[in-house]
Amino acid sequence: MPTLFYEIFNKKIKLNSETIRKFKEEIEKLYNELLEEKNIDNLRVLRNKLEKSLKDNKKKKNYKDTKAEFKEIKAVLKRLEVTIEEIESSQEKIELVDVVKKVEDRYQKCSEIPEEKRKKYKRTCIKKKKIKYEKELVKLQVELLKLQKHIKKSGEKLLIIFEGRDAAGKWGTIKRFTEYLNARWARVVALNKPTEEEQTQWYFQRYVKHLPSGGEIAMFDRSWYNRGWVEPVMGFVWENDYKTFIHDVPHFEKMLHESGTTIVKFYFSVNKSEQAARFEDRRINPLKQFKLSPIDQYSQQLWDKYTLAEYKNLSKTHSKHAPWTIVNSDDKKKARINAIKHVLNQFDYPGKISKDELKLEDGIVLTGEEKAKALASEINTKENLFA
Secondary structure, three states, X not given: OOHHHHHHHOOOOOOOHHHHHHHHHHHHHHHHHHHHHOOHHHHHHHHHHHHHHHHHHHOOHHHHHHHHHHHHHHHHHHHHHHHHHHHXXXXXXXXXXXXXXXXXXXXXXXXXXXXXXXXXXXXOEOOHHHHXXXXXXXXXXXXXXXXXXXXXXHOOEEEEEEEEOOOOOHHHHHHHHHOOOOOOOEEEEOOOOOOHHHHOOOOOHHHHOOOOOOOOEEEEEOOHHHHOOHHHHHOOOOHHHHHHHHHHHHHHHHHHXXXXXXXXXXXXXXXXXXXXXXXXXXXXXXXXHHHOOOOHHHHHHOHHHHHHHHHHHHHHHOOOOOOEEEEEOOOHHHHHHHHHHHHHOOOOOOOOOOOHHHOXXXXXXXXXXXXXXXXXXXXXXXXXXXX
């Protein structure tokens, strides 16, 4: 690394027009040497150091006096960025492993295993339906990585809210979303009950600090909609506070939308008997007992009241800028696949697979309007949720 560049970058020398001019000459020389060698790694390092140096010096008092000279440095940085892109695009593409085919290769067909050995090989002797699911899931997880790369590069913000009935499969779906994503740019937010301090704050305040920044994906495992589903049913909120929430939340989400945040709101729906079966599995399975909360025991007893809360929430908080998407999760695997497809369908990104491969399955995904209309034919919509 040239001496002057080192001294400037490490703030060992005072900047003026003369030192900046010499600085530019050293950068140009180094740039040409690295370009001749096509040394992409050190070109990236040079770019990063230049970006940081420009950013740091912009804060200094004498920046205005040397603005013209720094403008020339910016021009070099721009050429450097273009060069890096050209070298990257001209490099030979790596032949990627077919991860979808590897799923199939992992298993042995049941028909090829002798009857007497099938119990021994039951982890590999597997139904075609299971293989099909795993292959499709892996394919979609590759697409999620492409989407994350696009969001990171473009600086977009994605907020995914996972709501729904207890035991509807929200967490299992989130796990499939995040399995291969870079955790630096994809966060799961699962807040505990509000502290005493948070209870004195504006209701949305505790959630705001967890919203996605540019280039990030934030996934909320339950959200501010606790006030719309659980709190009124369980008696944790006064009617006036509930009405304020229902009035305010569309405006709050509109502000998020106008700030450049893409909002995806999922509501996972499960039928009553399937929910009961899943609760029983949680009760007796030590790996799933942590999911069983004290409130879960009331989910079956208060099924109709939760349905009323579901209707009121969907009908009043479904909007153009933040619509509800209902996922029928009686079949968890289908719910996961279709939820991922729905998110992928909200974006255009490089290398995206065909529309046919992202087509949603009939009967699995509904709009909030469709679900509210269906619920209106099943319940008394005028019933007071707080009676």
